[in-house]
Amino acid sequence: MLKKFVDELTQLLWRQKPAWYLESLLQLVSPSFMAGFYRARILCLTSEADCLRLRLQVSRRFPLFIPGQHIQLRLQLDGRFVERTFSICSDVADLAQQELELAIKSQPGGLLTSRLPSMLRPGLFVHLSAPAGDFCFDSQRPAVMVAAGSGITPLFSMLVSARRLLRPVTLIYCYRGPKAPLFSKELAALVNRSNLLQLRLWDSQNGRLDLNQWLSAWPQSADTVFYLCGPAMAMQQWQQQIDSAGYGYNPIRQEVFGLLAASGSRSEVVVRSAGQDIYLSGQGLLLQRAEQSGLAVPYGCRRGVCMQCLCLKQRGVVRNVSTGELSTAGTEYIQLCNTEAISPVELTLTSEVQ
């Protein structure tokens, strides 16, 4: 109640939340302060299987997370704020010592990840959003977890946080050899700790993982929950394989890492901004097209999570490239960073919606 009153008052007096208004002054006292984000100090950096493991000390205010949830990591790159989403990959109990861990896969040619090793070092501060996401573990039911590459991160956090497994869990983990996969030592320790956990490693150098074949060899019960985490392409295939193996009615929980490559649509898109009509050039993801057309659209994570690039679609059909879902043809809010136009589309930037 009081907080709401203060928020309303500062909105009137300062046209923004108090932390935002006072940010530049608070930074005089504490240079790493950033309004709207939690500060985290880098404890140690290790590189393991083309990933960078980042152990962080978070502040006492950092909220409790549910294993499987993700955060946005915010960094400054050439004076620009860059945000990326990562699943937390540590034991939730470590939060008692205010510690958590992220594993960042270095993307070849990635704007941010290629520069991370030179930017980060122990003692520096980075900034995190509050944890979010509904990808979480149901300990009451048997589970089949399928991960590919860095998709292991949320699943690892679930397994390492479960003090005692109640039902059998099978983890099928695809990695690319010959390097040992991420968390290989910790996973081996977990398997030793509990005889309900089975680990099946699959080196993708030997070809694609075929879940169908695997499921026919090891049948599962009807209440088994499937947890899928990996690139969108692989996940679509896994879903089809689970369906064709006869587990189409089992619950599937999933978290997509990365986006499908946009499949090249040339549909006309018009954005109404400041009273002008701007036709987007190019093809593919709407956010990229908007930027190529010289529109400064607010954005955040660029992978469909943070809702910064939310935009009001007046009409037209778009496809969400992470889920493959088609939108309705009517008015609704869409994100620009993970959608492409299927029909002619008319957009209004959210900031201008009256």
Place this chain on the structure above:
Amino acid sequence: MKTTRLSEAQLAELALEFDALRQTTRQQLGQQDHRYLQNIVRVQRLCSISGRLLMLLCWFSAWWLVPAVLLLALGKILDNMEIGHNVLHGQYDFINHPVLHSTRFEWDIACDAKSWQRTHNYEHHTYTNIIGQDRDYGYGLLRLSADFRWRLRNSWQLVTYFLLSTLFQWGVSYHELAGNRVFFGRKKADRPNKISDAALKKAFFTKGGRQLAKDYLVYPLLCWPVAGYVLLGNFCANLIRNWWTATVIFCGHFTADAEVFQPDETVNESRGHWYFRQLLGSSNFSGPRWLHILTGHLSCQIEHHLFPDIPAWRYPAMSAQVQAITAKYGLPYHCDSFGRQYRTVLARIWRYSWP
């Protein structure tokens, strides 16, 4: 009459030169610009907050009102000019800041930021100094060139000008509503209604009302024992800000040298001619660095109109290169001291008061 003319081929070359300058400057954007903006925001917060706090000292002596008003006015000027104007132009959008971004920033002035972006960023910067298309040329109140028919009310336009300066923030906020004839006048057939009258009215009353409530109700109530001083202090700070911004802005396009253009000159205008028009239609004034900052670098109006989306603090450094280009093509570069430029503005208002 234009002082100079360039052939279309020359204009195309001119466009390439300015494009190249813009491109090299854009590539330099980064940490430096971020730090500059942060520092200005910090100074602005210090001025505003200390100004408001000093007003409380009027409990002991009314003389405290003088420094308090000056600091608050300074805070408002920095917020409107160096931060607001430039952030709303999208100059700092590359930072991807959650608040200091052209789509999200709101400033300490009666005018709604979105409305200002439509009339200023779009109308004024696109149709700069085109008679009948740039409503910022005289704001529909003043006759500033012989292209407009003389009316009786023009004879007292020096007084009108003074009143406009005094109420400048309300003039700015009413600008779009005036153009769309929301309250008075017959709708113009050729003016497409990009935004509904109801939306315009709502933004006008909401933002204006909030600003009035803030300065003349909430702050005085928060400082109850000295409410009268706070009310007076806020009024004076707003007044100083209004006079300052109006004076600076009038020196941008209404000096003796600044040229106007006819609509038929700009049909299917090339990019080169657009640069040419921005250059000839604007004028700079020189001064120390603090003066540039207080004007939001509108003292570099020429550079601002050539490159409206480049962070404004870079304009003084770009000025030498712009002058080199103008010299190469024999184009004028209007620049003089603040005082002299302002005198020519007053002379222009006086001259066109009469037929």
